[in-house]
Amino acid sequence: MTNAYAVQTVNLTKRFKNKTVVRGINLEVPKGEIYGFLGPNGAGKTTTIKMLLGLTRPTEGEAYILGKNIQTSRNQVLGKVGSLVESPSYYGHLTGYENLKIITQVLGLNEKRIDEVLRLVRLEKDAHRLARNYSLGMKQRLGIAAALIGNPELLILDEPTNGLDPAGIQEIRELIKSLPQMTGVTILLSSHLLNEIEQVASIVGIIHGGTCIYQNRLHHLKNQAAKKRIEMEVISVKEAAHSLKQLGWNVYQDQNHLCLDNPAKEEIALLIQSLVQHNFSIYDLRHREQSLEDIFLHLTGKGQSL
Numbered sequence: 375m376t377n378a379y380a381v382q383t384v385n386l387t388k389r390f391k392n393k394t395v396v397r398g399i400n401l402e403v404p405k406g407e408i409y410g411f412l413g414p415n416g417a418g419k420t421t422t423i424k425m426l427l428g429l430t431r432p433t434e435g436e437a438y439i440l441g442k443n444i445q446t447s448r449n450q451v452l453g454k455v456g457s458l459v460e461s462p463s464y465y466g467h468l469t470g471y472e473n474l475k476i477i478t479q480v481l482g483l484n485e486k487r488i489d490e491v492l493r494l495v496r497l498e499k500d501a502h503r504l505a506r507n508y509s510l511g512m513k514q515r516l517g518i519a520a521a522l523i524g525n526p527e528l529l530i531l532d533e534p535t536n537g538l539d540p541a542g543i544q545e546i547r548e549l550i551k552s553l554p555q556m557t558g559v560t561i562l563l564s565s566h567l568l569n570e571i572e573q574v575a576s577i578v579g580i581i582h583g584g585t586c587i588y589q590n591r592l593h594h595l596k597n598q599a600a601k602k603r604i605e606m607e608v609i610s611v612k613e614a615a616h617s618l619k620q621l622g623w624n625v626y627q628d629q630n631h632l633c634l635d636n637p638a639k640e641e642i643a644l645l646i647q648s649l650v651q652h653n654f655s656i657y658d659l660r661h662r663e664q665s666l667e668d669i670f671l672h673l674t675g676k677g678q679s680l
């Protein structure tokens with residue numbers, strides 16, 4: 375396994391009885407980056423994360439965390455991983471500081487580390503308030519502080535903004551974005567919200583129905599999204615597409631439209647000429663930009679919004 379990846383999985387699969395909920399996925403999470411693990415509810419994100427953390431056993435395949443197989447080197451690996459899966463657990467009758475102190479004692483860490491992580495998650499001013507009086511966003515930040523206290527190389531956050539209000543979401547988002555630069559940590563962030571992943575991740579893996587259907591740098595997706603196309607409503611669209619293709623045009627049919635990607639102005643004029651010469655009447659012509667949402671809908675199948 376290569377050292378460039380903080381997480382690498384090979385054919386990772388999980389079946390519950392006869393139901394396959396994670397199907398042969400090959401994740402590659404480069405070190406020092408934020409990987410957005412995106413998929414609708416029930417797609418298999420939490421199950422995958424539980425396998426990465428050694429909380430549930432894969433039915434097939436392997437997961438390598440920081441170059442080590444999690445099944446065979448669990449204790450060695452987990453010391454270098456911080457995680458927040460589901461809601462954070464904390465003692466409400468203790469302060470934020472006291473909650474973190476318990477963790478330093480259990481892990482045998484220096485108490486100095488508490489102030490460092492409180493600063494990282496911007497809770498230093500509220501450190502001595504009772505955790506039960508924290509807002510949801512502050513509780514979540516306390517959970518992230520707890521995950522960071524052991525100075526992990528990898529931080530795994532499963533839907534960390536679930537249940538937060540817009541201000542809380544923004545706080546957590548800014549925090550996540552700042553962490554790799556401040557600490558060098560790699561972050562695997564799962565979410566069902568395209569817009570959340572879009573704002574923080576540099577790489578995205580999309581899981582749908584247990585299968586990883588896309589994995590690449592976010593800017594590749596954004597480039598795809600930036601593509602413009604023209605859509606023409608013409609008579610006999612199938613025949614028109616066929617004739618133009620034979621003439622060397624890179625056109626294609628999308629539903630009732632004849633489409634061409636990224637055309638120059640001159641190409642549009644020539645295309646119209648060709649259609650008219652071949653007696654294909656044009657009823658309408660419009661430019662369209664695809665949004666990231668369009669691409670996700672295309673990838674995940676129509677009607678399956680993320």
Ligand SMILES: Nc1ncnc2c1ncn2[C@@H]1O[C@H](COP(=O)(O)OP(=O)(O)OP(=O)(O)O)[C@@H](O)[C@H]1O
Nearest residue numbers: 390395413414415416417418419420421422533566
């Ligand atoms: N212990 C289990 N036994 C049987 N089925 C399970 C078990 N755990 C999860 N599943 C099923 O596996 C599928 C994937 O669930 P998972 O929680 O991994 O999805 P998810 O992408 O994290 O979605 P969510 O964001 O809703 O948690 C779901 O259909 C779920 O019902």
